[in-house]
Amino acid sequence: MRAPGVVHHGTRRRRAAYRRALWSGAEVLVTVGVVLLLLVAHQLWWTNRQARHGAERKVQALEREWGRSGTPATGSAGSAGSGGGAGSGVGATAGGGGHGTAGRSDSSGNGNGNGSGGGGGSGRTRPRWSQAYAVLSIPRLSLRVPVAEGVSKADVLNKGYVGHYKGTQQPGQAGNFALAGHRNTHGEPFRYLPRLRRGDTITVETKEAVYTYTVDRTLPQTSSRDVGVIRPVPRSTVRPSYGYSRPGYYITLTTCTPEYTSRYRMAVWGTLTSMRPR
Known part of the structure; x- marks a missing residue:
């Protein structure tokens, strides 16, 4: 025991x-x-810091290339060709592909966007794939960011740039100049896109001209595959009451929604209200 x-x-x-x-x-x-x-921390802080610094340097490089620096003028010398085109409904959407893109996501390595690289149908050379060739400025969001050709994550969006959808028009051209940007991480240029309101201005600068668009419609949420929002006459195929009904000079900004997800897309639309040559 x-x-x-x-x-x-x-x-x-x-x-x-x-x-x-x-x-x-x-x-x-x-x-x-x-x-x-x-x-x-790497995703939410470091990628933002790195992408923002890279985007700022690219904006400065473009300004040096164009022979000027500082903030853009938003002059109204020269009105848009057909008044921007009226429409029905109240908004636009982003559909599709990867984070921040609408309808379809382009892969890196092939193709160029339609239209001229300098806008306004001037017939100039198209921008190369992933080339930064314009600067997007949105005063309400204190945003000034490069625009590059294509919406590849690795070559464009993850650098903190805004991407131009292949197949849509260039700045100042009749049709739809459609752009995509990240809502979160990698510079998140479109994080505060929902803050835009009717009447806010969006400026696009190229080597040849400065184009000013005025926000007039927003689609808060739609399917990630709603390709209608980036068509020449943008109108949601999921929510047809949002969009336009006749040709004009449009800009479309698309991103993911809600924050920190890529399930849905939102978009902000505007029409061209002024342009001036450099």
Whole structure:
């Protein structure tokens, strides 16, 4: 018969092994937690910092290339060709592909966008794939960001740029100049897109001219595959009451919604109200 209070060596070893297992498990959980926090910090802070700095440098480089610097003039010398085109409904959407893109997502490496690289149907050379060739400015959002050809994540959007949809028109041309940008991470240029209101201005600068669009419609949410929002006469195929009914000179800004998801798209539409040559 075992005396009270006496613990066998086997029991001690089992208890020691149990404590070691608990300690090891706790260490693993702490390590995993730290790694996850670092990943979140990288996505939400470092990618934003890196992309914003890169985008700012690209804007400065374009300004030097164009032989000027500073903020854009938004002069009204020269009105849009046909008054921007009226329509029915109250908004636009972004549909499709990857984060921040509408209807379809272009892969890197092939093709060029339609229209001229300098806008206004001037017949100039089309921008190369992933080339930054314009600057988008939105005063209400304190935003000034490069516009590049295509909506590839790796080559355009993840650099903090705004991407131009292949197949849509260039700035100042009749039709739809359609753009996509990240809502969260990688510079998140379109994070505050929902703050835009009717009457806000959007300026697009190219080497040849400065184009000013005026916001007049917003589609808060639609399917990620709603390609109608980037057509020449933009109108949602999912929510047909949102959009336009006749040709004009349009701009479409698309991004993901709600924040930190890519399930749906939203878009802001505007019409061209002025343009001036450089």
